[in-house]
Amino acid sequence: MDKQNIFVVGLNDFNRARLSGLRGAEDYHFHGVIEPAEVYDTEVFPIEDMVKRAGKTLEEFDGSIDAIVGYMDFPVSTMLPLLCDRFGTRTTSLESLLKCEHKYWSRLVQREVIGNYIPRFTAFDPFDDDALAHIGQSGLYFPFFVKPIKSSGSRLGFRIDSPEDFASAIAQLREEIGLISEPFNFILDQADIPPEVRAVDGGFCMAEEIIGGWQCTVEGYVHEGRVNPYGIVDSLRYPRVLSFLCYHYPSRLPENIQTRMCELTTTLMRHIGYDNAAFNVEFFWDEVQNRVWLLEVNTRISQSHCDIFEKVDGVSHQQVTVDLALGQSPDMPHREGKFAVAGKFFYRVFFDDATVTRVPETQELEALTREFPGTVIDVQVEPGQRLSELPEQDSYSFALAYIWMGADSSEQLEENYRQLADRLVFEFSDVVG
Template sequence: MRNRNIFVVGLDELNRQRLAHLRGAEHYRFHGVIEPEEVNDTEIFPIEDMLASAETQLKAFGEPIDAIVGYMDFPVSTMLPLLCERLGTPSTSLESLLKCEHKYWSRLVQKEVIGDYIPRFTAFDPFDSDALQRIGEAGLYMPFFVKPIKSSGSRLGFRIESPEDFAYAVERLCEGIGTISEPFNYVLEHANLPKNVRSVDGGHCMAEEIIGGWQCTVEGYVFQGDVVPYGIVDSIRYPQVLSFFYYRYPSRLPPAIQTKMQDLTRQIMAHIGYDNAAFNVEYFWDEVQDRIWLLEINTRVAQSHCDLFEKVDGVSHQQVTVDLALGQLPDMPHRQGEFKVAGKFFYRVFFSDATVSQVPSAEAIETLQQTFPGTVITLQVEAGMRLSSLSEQDSYSYALAYVWMGADDDIALEDNYARLAEQLHFAFEDIIS
């Protein structure tokens, strides 16, 4: 049997190592297409040029191309159906993907089948001086949350408590939305959209009723029409703010709540018509009202969760992505990893801005990784960097480092991270608090 050629959009060294551990990887040859710096740590996304360059590279390969995959959010997830269609490799349809990624269209589709599990919502144009009035006319009143129609992570998301909050959010949205709206609109031009969706392009935003509670992510896939949720990851926030503290796997939600979320996931993904691809769905469980809310659907595995699945289940859930792209049923193990629980921690500072004057040395990082076996630490900043130059940050903090850890129980996991965090030494100048 010949080796299978699998092209990975934005392939970097960390993920090359993860992919090498997948089941069947001895029969796979992984190749990069589109450099990682073009799709990561940047806010400039010339999708048309990237697609043309990738298509040229792939067609000149000279051997069979068995699969094209990605593990990142916008623009990679949105580009894949277009690229796969051009090269004739398996992928879900562009329209089914956009029913997840176009936040307004996604809510309309969700409302058709699980309307009791989504917040009230409306779309608005941030450049419309009467936007706040129109949101009220749609029956949505403060407090509410606003975000772009196509967002990436928590970027440009704001909680609105007052007209002043809205004015500040709209100013920021108008300044930054073009970096996503222009490339996203290019993708929309290639899709068959309903009239009421086509009029709400990437330059628009969503306003939604505030929802909250215990946040989690259901990871799943669809293979030949069969929707399969296979793991739930908890998302723990810092107290009193929207910034994430860490992701924890497996979930500690009550079993009945996990089962209901899995049922909702099967229902909505089947209704969308999403097929032969991985996804994840983010939910809240409001413990006080015992109510489940669907937050959003993402058309990929969560890259942040790859190491968690490897630690607990035995391999990264990129196994699912690769198997599906090869047209085969995912061979994902369960609870065969080295640890019983795992977490990805976000080491953050809550400044408006600052200049980084010191970061932990490579030797210090290596010592910590040896002290806490199984730990992986990746710095997101370097000395001399202005925090505001970091991409893909939320609106309230900056993540200086990511820390993946495993442990035998939840208490040991948090204790180990607390000990490690005390030994991560950063320093700053020109701090704006």
């Protein structure tokens, strides 16, 4: 039997190693489409050109094209329906994907079926000098949150507590929103979109009521119309800031809250018409009011969760994406891993900017991974680099390293990370803030 050819947009060495450990991987050939640096190490996305070049690579391939997949948010997620439609492979429709990724359209369809679980919201033009007044006329008042109609990671998201905050955010949005609005508008032009949504293109922003609480992510997929949420990961933040500290799996939320989130997820994804693809949905549980809020829907698995699913369940949940793309019901195990709990930690600094002068040496990292078996440390900076040059950062901090760890309990996991973090030595010069 010939091996099946699976094309991965932006395939890098880190993901190739994980893909080789999937169930059935011995029967697959994994091929890269588009260099990983074009989707991981930049904030400039010439997406029309990228789609053309990806199509040319696939056209010139001498063999079967059995699946086309990706694990990144924009631009990869939005390229997949175009490529899959052209080459006859499986994924969800472009329109159903955009009902998740276009934040205004997403809120509109959410309101149709789960309106009690979403915040008040309105769209606005950041280049409108009267934008703040229009937001107030919609019934939103300080504090509120603003973000682009299409964002990548946590970029250009701001909490607004005053007119001064809004002015500062608008200045940055006007300067940077074009980096993503222009390529996103190319994608919108390929889709069948209602007029009220088309009028709110990638250059617009969202203002939303502040929601919060215990944050988590429901990872799931839809196969032949059947929605299956298969795992919930907690998202823990640093105290008093919006920056993530850790993703923790399995969730420690009460079982009834987890069940409600899975029910809401199933209702929404069916309503959208999303099918034959993976997704994840981010929620908050306000423990004081015992209220669940839906934050947003992502049209992919979370790469950040791959290692922690492998540690706890026995295989990276990339398994889900590959199986679906091949037309198979996902062969995802449950609690067959080496650890009871696992986490991805974000080692951060809260400067406005700085130059990196030292990062941990290879032998230092190797000593730590020997001391804490199963640990993976991925340093994100190098000496001489300005922190402000790092792509895909939030508006409040810089992630210097990602650390994945497993343990027998949540308490042991947290203690192991504290010990490890104390021994990671970074140094800086020209520190600002």
